[in-house]
Amino acid sequence: MTQIARIRAFICAEFAPDIQPQDLPADLDLIQSGIIDSLGVLKLVAFLEDDCGIAIAPEELDAELYQSLDAIAALIDGKTANAA
Amino acid sequence: MTRSLTLPATGAPPASFRADLVAELCQGLDRWQGVFNSNWQEDDRAGVLSQNRWQAVCEAGLTALTIPEAYGGLALTAAELAQVLEYLGSICEDSGLGFTLATHLCSTCIPVARFGSDALKAALLPALAAGDCVGAHAITEPDSGSDAFAMRSRAVPGPGGYTLSGEKCYISSAPLADVIVVYARTHPDKGALGGFSALAVDRHLPGVTVGQPRSKMGLRTAPMADLHFDAVAVPDGALIGREGQGFSILDYVMKWEILCVFALQVGEMRRQLRRSIDWAKGRQQFGQAIGNYQAVSHRIADMHMRLEGAANWLSRAVAAMEGGGRASLEIASAKLAISEAHVANSLDAIMLHGGAGYMSETGIEAGLRNAVGGLIYSGTSDIQRNRIAAMIGL
Structure with missing residues (x-):
């Protein structure tokens, strides 16, 4: 499973158990739609750090960075590119 | 006396740990123990913090522990800070004194150093390090405690700054503070994420009112009061980090x-x-x-x-x-x-x-x-x- 597929599966399992991972639109606003709230962002960040090995700085807790699967993918891509 | 040691779970301190500095700081605190503990029970009964005891905290260098070196501080890491404060707790009989120090460091010194603009750091950090400027922060409101981001305080953006209005309650160090980091809503359409900002508010600005010190069960030497902000004109430069980063x-x-x-x-x-x-x-x-x-x-x-x-x-x-x-x-x-x-x-x-x-x-x-x-x-x-x-x- 790719990293973004694992994140997609995590979001559905944790926050939207009624949605099948493949049915979660990549551009759906996760915050406006109420799927992720403030505690949810902390859980998601903990998952990214602990399970995906991605370091998230305190400044990177902004809602915009986790607003959708596309946004999360862009955040990870940016970090991977910087690390390379 | 055995020094209390708090080491990371691995059993070894991190490579960045400055053991000599920490030992020197702890030994230095022994000299101040007498003043830290002087008449603390009278302060406790009266519900006050005597100026000479807080002054001792400043002169011992404790107000500078977390401030970056460029601004006159010691820039302690989490491990170093925990050890120095654990030692302070072991020699200081008055919890309220340590609590007031922790409030100063965490409310203001730490967020300004980490998120503040260069101008805000230059304006505040040297005075915070010296203890000439005492910090506090204001989060809780009459209708929002555990649900912190149900807060109603508003900081309305306008030309040159914000208009801050609201009530904050149970604010530790409010009676002592010179600068108060106030969390308030800056975007009414957004929730906890993106809707709130942190402002370093000068307590002496017109429209800031500090209530009478509150009487409480414990930590009576850590003064507490409520705060009222009545259309306070807070300059742009007081914003910590970005708007919405609260x-x-x-x-x-x-x-x-x-x-x-x-x-x-x-x-x-x-x-x-x-x-x-x-x-x-x-x-x-x-x-x-x-x-x-x-x-x-x-x-x-x-x-x-x-x-x-x-x-x-x-x-x-x-x-x-x-x-x-x-x-x-x-x-x-x-x-x-x-x-x-x-x-x-x-x-x-x-x-x-x-x-x-x-x-x-x-x-x-x-x-x-x-x-x-x-x-x-x-x-x-x-x-x-x-x-x-x-x-x-x-």
Whole structure:
């Protein structure tokens, strides 16, 4: 499973158990739609750090960075590119 | 005297740990112990913090612990800071004094240093380091406690700054503070994420009113008051970080606040246990020292177990913060474990001392009154359990 597929599966399992991972639109606003709230962002960040090995700085807790699967993918891509 | 050591869970300090600096700081504090503890019980009864004792905190360099070196501070890491504060807690009999220091460091010094603009850092950090400027922060409101981001305070953006209006309550250090980091809504359409900002508000600005000091169960030497902001014109430059970054800043600040306050408490528990052991060895009843009775010795063993459990949780939280991660689970666990251990041990200390423990003049009952606050501030025990449950997958 790719990293973004694992994140997609995590979001559905944790926050939207009624949605099948493949049915979660990549551009759906996760915050406006109420799927992720403030505690949810902390859980998601903990998952990214602990399970995906991605370091998230305190400044990177902004809602915009986790607003959708596309946004999360862009955040990870940016970090991977910087690390390379 | 044995130095209390809090090392990360790995058993070895991180490579960045400046052991010599930490040892020097701790030894330096011994010189100030007399002033820190002078007449603290009179302050406790009166519900005040005497100026000479706070001045000693500043002159001992404690207000500069977390400030970057470029601004006159020591830039201690989480591990270094925890150790110095644990030592302070072990020699300072007045929890309120340490609590006021932790409030200063965590409310203002830490967020300004981490998120502030260069101009804001230059304006505030040297004075915060010297203690000439005392910091506090304002989060809780009459209708928002645990649900912090239900706050109603508004900071309306306009030309050149913000118009701040709202009520804040139970604000530690409000009667002393020169600058108060106020969390307020800047975007009415957004929620906790993106809707709130942190502003470093000069307490002397027109429209800022500090209420009468509040009377409370414990931490009576850490003055507290409510705040009222009546259309206060706060300049743009007072914004900490970016507009809408309030949630991130508060999440960051709360971790440091828990680290600092509960490192102090682990030190306080060490002092409390030492005193209880000395008492149990010296106090004679029925022809022998009470420590010879298992009812007493087992109570002391239980106190030791709770203390070391608390210290281990502190180490895990420090290690997680040193690791650069969110540390949400470790911090919530440490806060819950240490606060509850401290209350239990404080009650045991009173039981061990009997009637003397119940008398105000021995200072033992103050330990319990002070410890109870730890179940509530910085996120109640119930809220920590919510966080723990969420973080372990519930």
